[in-house]
Amino acid sequence: MIELLKSTDKPLFSFEILPPLKGKSIQSIYDGIDPLMEFKPAFVNVTYHREEFIYKKREKGFLEKIAIKKRPGTVGICAAIMNKYDIEAIPHLICGGFNKEETENALIDLNFLGINNVLALRGDPIKTESHFVPELGGNEYAVDLVKQIVELNNGNYMDENIENATPTNFSIGVAGYPEKHFESPNFSNDIKRLKEKIDAGADYVVTQLFYDNKKFFDFVDACRLAGIDVPIIPGIKPIESMRHITFLPKFFNIDLPSELTDELDKCKSDVAVKQVGAEWAIQQSKELIERGSPCLHFYTMGKSTTVKQIAQSIF
Numbered sequence: 001m002i003e004l005l006k007s008t009d010k011p012l013f014s015f016e017i018l019p020p021l022k023g024k025s026i027q028s029i030y031d032g033i034d035p036l037m038e039f040k041p042a043f044v045n046v047t048y049h050r051e052e053f054i055y056k057k058r059e060k061g062f063l064e065k066i067a068i069k070k071r072p073g074t075v076g077i078c079a080a081i082m083n084k085y086d087i088e089a090i091p092h093l094i095c096g097g098f099n100k101e102e103t104e105n106a107l108i109d110l111n112f113l114g115i116n117n118v119l120a121l122r123g124d125p126i127k128t129e130s131h132f133v134p135e136l137g138g139n140e141y142a143v144d145l146v147k148q149i150v151e152l153n154n155g156n157y158m159d160e161n162i163e164n165a166t167p168t169n170f171s172i173g174v175a176g177y178p179e180k181h182f183e184s185p186n187f188s189n190d191i192k193r194l195k196e197k198i199d200a201g202a203d204y205v206v207t208q209l210f211y212d213n214k215k216f217f218d219f220v221d222a223c224r225l226a227g228i229d230v231p232i233i234p235g236i237k238p239i240e241s242m243r244h245i246t247f248l249p250k251f252f253n254i255d256l257p258s259e260l261t262d263e264l265d266k267c268k269s270d271v272a273v274k275q276v277g278a279e280w281a282i283q284q285s286k287e288l289i290e291r292g293s294p295c296l297h298f299y300t301m302g303k304s305t306t307v308k309q310i311a312q313s314i315f
């Protein structure tokens with residue numbers, strides 16, 4: 001992946017999808033990807049979703065705490081995408097919920113499947129926790145996960161008794177936050193943490209979604225000043241409904257510029273919001289390309305219609 005990002009002479013198109021809710025078929029994934037294939041995506045990212053805890057009523061009023069995964073299948077979907085479309089699929093790998101042994105085994109599975117790209121993340125706290133709690137014997141921060149992957153790339157498995165081990169060959173992406181990660185004490189500290197991930201061996205950065213290109217350009221400048229010299233891929237999410245106007249800032253800890261909200265305030269329906277959202281994302285994309293972004297990465301959140309509309313104007 002990193003070779004592709006460094007060698008491309010025109011901006012690449014990529015997008016992120018979510019595994020379907022448990023019980024749905026993989027066809028729902030293909031239905032989302034098919035309309036975007038004409039734009040020759042360089043890669044498709046597949047998110048990872050941790051378990052959630054629910055309480056089930058049992059006899060005599062007892063409650064049983066049960067862990068459920070609503071969107072399993074990240075690795076299987078990646079393998080299926082690579083098989084069906086012959087394009088790179090990048091699974092998101094998180095620290096939360098895995099000890100290091102389980103992480104190593106997951107990486108071995110990926111390696112055997114021919115999946116050589118991962119986006120290494122910490123993961124958010126689960127809903128029932130106020131802050132992120134690493135698994136016992138697991139990685140605490142994304143930087144620790146990056147270090148573990150690099151160890152495998154160097155042929156160092158956790159079991160020191162393994163001799164002549166085959167090294168893996170993972171290209172590692174990490175997350176960056178143009179508007180700073182919500183837990184970080186300040187912007188410069190967050191950049192310092194990002195630099196640690198790069199120094200540990202990450203190859204490129206994919207950013208959190210943002211709507212103000214100036215914030216992205218300032219972020220890139222700050223990264224370059226801090227010595228982060230890897231490709232930085234902007235993440236773009238078109239606003240598609242009235243609900244998004246309040247949901248996206250709250251969920252992703254980002255701001256919408258007033259120029260955008262002024263336009264959104266005039267909308268009387270989701271259809272109108274969608275049009276404003278698509279036009280805004282097209283303007284963002286054009287400017288990002290003008291300023292040399294190597295790739296535009298779109299968050300589909302399971303819906304490809306608007307991303308297709310944007311791609312038609314850009315690629």
Ligand code: FAD
Nearest residue numbers: 047048092121122123124141142175181183184190193208
């Ligand atoms: P980290 O880089 O570990 O940073 C987390 C926080 O800790 C930051 O505030 C950072 O400044 C701070 N920090 C880092 N290192 C240290 C240290 N050594 N000491 C003290 N503080 C430190 N979540 C999912 O669950 N599944 C997904 O599929 C998923 N995909 C994502 C894709 C992208 C592109 C992005 C941007 C986010 C994604 N997330 C996903 C959300 C992500 O997991 C959360 O934002 C999470 O809270 C932070 O992950 P991170 O990898 O950035 O963490």
